[in-house]
Amino acid sequence: MAESSAPGGYPIPITVEFTGGLELLFGNERKHKVVLPARLENGSSPNISFLLGYLVDNLMQDERKDMFIMEDSVRPGVLVLINDADWELEGEDAYELQAGDTIVFVSTLHGG
Template sequence: MKDTVPTCDIEVEFAGGLDTLTIKQRKQFVIKVNCPELRITQLIAYLRKSVFAGKRDMFSEPPELVSPDEHLVDVEGDIPGKLNMNEHCKIRPGILVLVDDVDWELLGKGDCKIQGSKNVSFISSLHGG
């Protein structure tokens, strides 16, 4: 019998004008990351390269590698691809991040871990969000 890997099932929402920068100008994406947990900075790095067709710098800073080696995990759902677990991004100032409607600053900001099913919202306050 095949062992199943725990996954992170994430509903991602963009608001306050960020949705206008995403592919197909969508507000919501649902993804399944094939790993038991990930840091929000890893999710931000994946979203930066997979969701934002242009103007990526309005969403986050360029990615930082914590190791030169790639540790790729599969991502399924609305934006399938490979997430590099060694790639992290910092969010731009002016973007509020909520994890299950809780400000990520209360959850450790960049150290915030995502496990199981979560809703993650990115809201630009620069567009009146």
């Protein structure tokens, strides 16, 4: 992946992890290193909402997008942790990503 240093700062390297079966949608890899632009085309900083679209467009290898995303957010049953804290404590999808962040997606849904 090419790093693009957009105006407004250095690219933002983060770690994204998938567990609870979600890794199957992402090439069966649990941990991914991702580098996002410091500024988006509209001038804003990348947030979790942007990251979700980025992951679907660039890392998801399975066509079953609905297993991860529903109505432009994570589907019910997917727990999101931002640096080991529940994303609800951090502003959910509005949280602006920082260099070094670790974002973990955990599926709590199990077949049976």
